[in-house]
Amino acid sequence: MSHAKTPEFHTIVVGGGMVGAALAAELAQSGHRVALVEVQPPGAFDPGGDHDLRVSAINRAAQRVFQSLGAWEGMMALRAHPYQAMEVWDAAGSGRIRFEARDLAEPDLGHIIENRVVQRALWDRLEQDPMVEIIAPDTLMGLDVRRSHAEITLASGRRLKALLVVGADGARSRLRELAGIRVNSRYYGQQALVATVRTALPHEDTAWQRFLSTGPLAFLPLGDGRCSIVWSADDARAEELRDLNDEAFCQALADGLDYRLGQVLETSRRAAFPLRGSQAEHYVRPRVALVGDAAHTIHPLAGQGANLGFQDAHALVSAVCAPGVTDAGELRVLRRYERARRGDNLIMMRSMEGFRYLFGSEQPPLAALRGLGLNLAHQVTPLKHLLMRHALGLGEHRT
Template identity: 45%
Template sequence: MVVVGGGPVGAAAALALAREGFRVALVERQAAAPAFDPADYDLRMYAISAQSQQFLQQLGAWAGIAAARACAYRGMRVWQRGPEHALCFDAAEAGRAELGWIVEHSLIVQALRERLDGVDLIAGATVATVRFEAGGAALHLADGRRLQARLVLAADGADSQLRQMAGIESAGWSYAHRAIVCHVSTARPHQHIAWQRFLRSGPLAFLPLADGRSSIVWSAEPPLAAELLALDDAAFCARLAEAAEHALGEVVGTTRRIAFPLRLAHARDYVRAGLALVGDAAHVIHPMAGQGVNLGLADAQCLVCTLAAARTAGRDCWSLRTLQRYARERKAANLEMQALTEALYRGFRLPLPGLRAALGLGMEALNRAAPLKSWLAGRASRS
């Protein structure tokens, strides 16, 4: 098997396949893994769900992540106007110690890559051509190497070259929004709670970090994003505290700020004979729900289980029929999460008179509807 792309999803898939006894090569464009720096936090953070954490644990990667610095979050506060009216999710209500963990991208990739003993890692390489043929695929790498595989996994991210080479279309749109990301210190402690406000201009999240700071994801249209990026630190902190209605008091310090473009995408097909798409290569969602990497890890887990189950049952694990089982299961789950995220994102931005107020009332009603709330909390902790 050849996995193309050694991000969190590709590295997890390669490791899981090797553990199932498949022979695996992992082709990664970057020569070196993103460096985890114990002295400084990566700006790219993930809210890891319970299901993702269990998968990383099975792969032997979680202990290193937890020992380095994962921050458990035990609650979520989601509001539109007035943090005192927030919709509250608490782990204790769901009978859990935490709802999830905030972890750096570089730490996850490092923890997985450190365990790739059984995998042939080909770093600093890209695929020049791929030919899908009866019984598998023939890959020609840009450095001249050739690989033969029964199955190729495209885990090469949102702009997947493999998906394009296979001629699989991806439908979607740009949000015409950018997400500003930084880490900030606040006057009041985050209390291990993830805070999210739905502003008319876009969602704003404060995710708790183990050192007491919060990681910010602030989604805004390009003119506002450009304005926020251009502010000096003191002015940015003041704007941020105001936008968050001082839920954590004043913002007293910030790191540098970076911005990512945001989009939604979904591949028409997840599989072809000899090819399966996983992670952002198959679907991209708004980071608002913090689910992108969780959906990708769930793809990897599902695909590996499907292949292993087919092999155990004596079926042809490389057949298109087997791959379609994976595609059916994951497409349904990924589309459901995309639809939920989209409904929230659009709902709070619609310029209909009274709609935001109605959504606010809906949140208060939801706060009192224990079964629905626990369903939503459960849905967010798996993928």
């Protein structure tokens, strides 16, 4: 790659969470000199230790990116669990849909992986890459955009120059704020409770999700036979659930899943996350781009937030490392990334809101409609396969 008057880095990535770490690795692999700034670097991972409460369903598209980066084996070696099926049903109606990997001749439908495992494996890869300088712990404090480059100031006092600065610094992105990019954000009036639980019946390597009128409850299968649960509930219900003692919480969980996995025998501690849908008004400015939660957040009901972030990272690398591009921070180049991702992310956010509305209603016509929709999708093979391919992140055509 040739660059006219390149400052010390081609790209600075602010935020080394799952998405920022993936982006830094992809950029470096494509020939960029990258600085990665992270305020809270990940610690060592102890495979003998307990599961973390934050896990993600990682889809095939993200898996392929990690494979191409040489980070996938590391994730598998640390801790990950493939799931073979997904079953979704409606508490208020008769609707039910089940997806099986074997229907698509796929080895699995995805993997349940702790967020810290994804991040650790990517950092292991980055720490060995001569194209990457990791600057951590340090914090972004200031941004100065010039015609030929951008300069950032860190809490340590260090200043860094690059053609492009990317904000992968999460939902409360400081870079977004410094760049003057506004964000449209809406509180959903729901919180997601997460915990690790043991059930009486085996999870059958299946991701289970039941739509309750107060929000969806998901049981995601882990390698030690337990499940990671994500219970998105309206504020009032979430408060009630938070205040229950462990025994009563286990009872509520078993009841919430309609005893599909029998009684819930034990639970870890719980954590709760307020749920917001948000979209940055712009993903790019001259010499600035946003990816992952810094650009958008969605309801976790389809487990897509991080997967969308990995697609952002991949699309940004495709735009700024395309043949003939000499200035990665040029607005014309960055707009290609924005065009590729913002519409798709918005559609995904709205679809999740539509699902939430449709399944949150107890009105008989809506309950009947969703029952019809789920059962139809379950029985009409091409439609079901289309939905499965979408969930895998593979699009309509085999890739």
